[in-house]
Amino acid sequence: MPAVLSAVEGAEVVFRLADLSHAFTGVRLWQELGLAAELLEFKPVDYGWELRLPRPSVHRMEYLFDIADLGMRTDPTNSRLVGGAFGEHSWLPLPGYVEPAWITAESIASTLTPLTVESPLGPVDAQVWAPEGIAPTFELPLLLAHDGPEFAAYAGLTHYAGAMVASGRLSPFRLVLMHPTARNLWYAANPQYAEALTQHVLPAVQAQYRSRKPVMMGASLGALAALHAEWHYPGTFDGLFLQSGSFFTPETDPQESKFEFYARVTGFVKQVLTATTAPSTPLVGMTAGTTEENVHNNRVMAAKLADLGLTVAFGETPDMHNFTAWRDVLDPDLTDLLRQTWGGADGA
Structure with missing residues (x-):
């Protein structure tokens, strides 16, 4: 079984959520890239849920998991969180992203x-x-x-x-x-x-x-x-x-x-x-x-x-x-x- 960890893998961004018993009835990805709704539905897999997307043309990606009956949640597999006026988001760096040195x-x-x-x-x-x-x-x-x-x-x-x-x-x-x-x-x-x-x-x-x-x-x-x-x-x-x-x-x-x-x-x-x-x-x-x-x-x-x-x-x-x-x-x-x-x- 692959590590239940969201990550950038080659030309794809893979989002994963552990749910061995499939207690959730569905999971969707919330994002701001304007991706088509039909691309955002997670598929059930052995360990829970998985979504694979072509790597977008940004250098970092903010997102949330929209879990049926639970609502919006940050990604429990990803420790990278960023605050904002509407609460915390999970985020992933894509290849080439470097934070400003002045930070x-x-x-x-x-x-x-x-x-x-x-x-x-x-x-x-x-x-x-x-x-x-x-x-x-x-x-x-x-x-x-x-x-x-x-x-x-x-x-x-x-x-x-x-x-x-x-x-x-x-x-x-x-x-x-x-x-x-x-x-x-x-x-x-x-x-x-x-x-x-x-x-x-x-x-x-x-x-x-x-x-x-x-x-x-x-x-x-x-x-x-x-x-x-x-x-x-x-x-x-x-x-x-x-x-x-x-x-x-x-x-x-x-x-x-x-x-x-x-x-x-x-x-x-x-x-x-x-x-x-x-x-x-x-x-x-x-x-x-x-x-x-x-x-x-x-x-x-x-x-x-x-x-x-x-x-x-x-x-x-x-x-x-x-x-x-x-x-x-x-x-x-x-x-x-x-x-x-x-x-x-x-x-x-």
């Missing part, structure tokens, strides 16, 4: 200070990360992150910041981790949120912490919200880092049409895609997974922004729509954008 690199000592800003939309909560020992009156470049606490927890954003400063790749800077609160409502091209971010949150941060050259980053709807804010309040940000942005259009994303704010999102995206001039020209970095649904609308958006005269660096990574995929390209993609925006490692 295990030395970081600098830092502080994390809570900050709440009142706005017409309600209180906006954040945390301000900064190198230890630097007074608020000392001017530093500023990076703001939508879904900030999640990026810190699941993509190691604060460790990335500390490791980049420790290595000299980036000069000292401050990082504002913004809580998503009512995420869909706020981030889905909401004019009230754009006003709150640009007219209340950023000024409040700059009043308390002397700052220069603010850069706004976000993923998925957070990326959309970043572009939406800069588009309607031009000149607010010197740079934008947009990962897997939810730049929905009816042509590329009809599958999202039941999203409650779909019309608001597609309306803003159409405004950008039909524009003849851009209201501002921040430096833009964009990333997307080569196999995720949003890659198509990101390609369209990157091309349009470049056509409007913005400097756009767009990179695709062989992964999906998740925090690890976004983490894995922070360096060099975000690092390069910050160096270009802030003027290099000395921040001059």
Whole structure:
């Protein structure tokens, strides 16, 4: 009997689940690769259940087992787990995958200070990360992150910041981790949120912490919200880092049409895609997974922004729509954008 262990075997990925008595009535694979449903049913074998798939064109694969009568479960044969906003997933590395070196690199000592800003939309909560020992009156470049606490927890954003400063790749800077609160409502091209971010949150941060050259980053709807804010309040940000942005259009994303704010999102995206001039020209970095649904609308958006005269660096990574995929390209993609925006490692 083969080892009851999920693994990559040559040109296949093999998923296994021990169940000698076949107590389960069925097992399916949950994944985000868009594979056909008929390919995801496990077959009964002597030791339990097995599923063989052709090796997908990604460099790591997140998945769950959907066990009849039990629901979604991580793979008990696989100790590799990754956290996310929707719970833990099992994952397998595929040949060639290497985690970023900064994950295990030395970081600098830092502080994390809570900050709440009142706005017409309600209180906006954040945390301000900064190198230890630097007074608020000392001017530093500023990076703001939508879904900030999640990026810190699941993509190691604060460790990335500390490791980049420790290595000299980036000069000292401050990082504002913004809580998503009512995420869909706020981030889905909401004019009230754009006003709150640009007219209340950023000024409040700059009043308390002397700052220069603010850069706004976000993923998925957070990326959309970043572009939406800069588009309607031009000149607010010197740079934008947009990962897997939810730049929905009816042509590329009809599958999202039941999203409650779909019309608001597609309306803003159409405004950008039909524009003849851009209201501002921040430096833009964009990333997307080569196999995720949003890659198509990101390609369209990157091309349009470049056509409007913005400097756009767009990179695709062989992964999906998740925090690890976004983490894995922070360096060099975000690092390069910050160096270009802030003027290099000395921040001059």
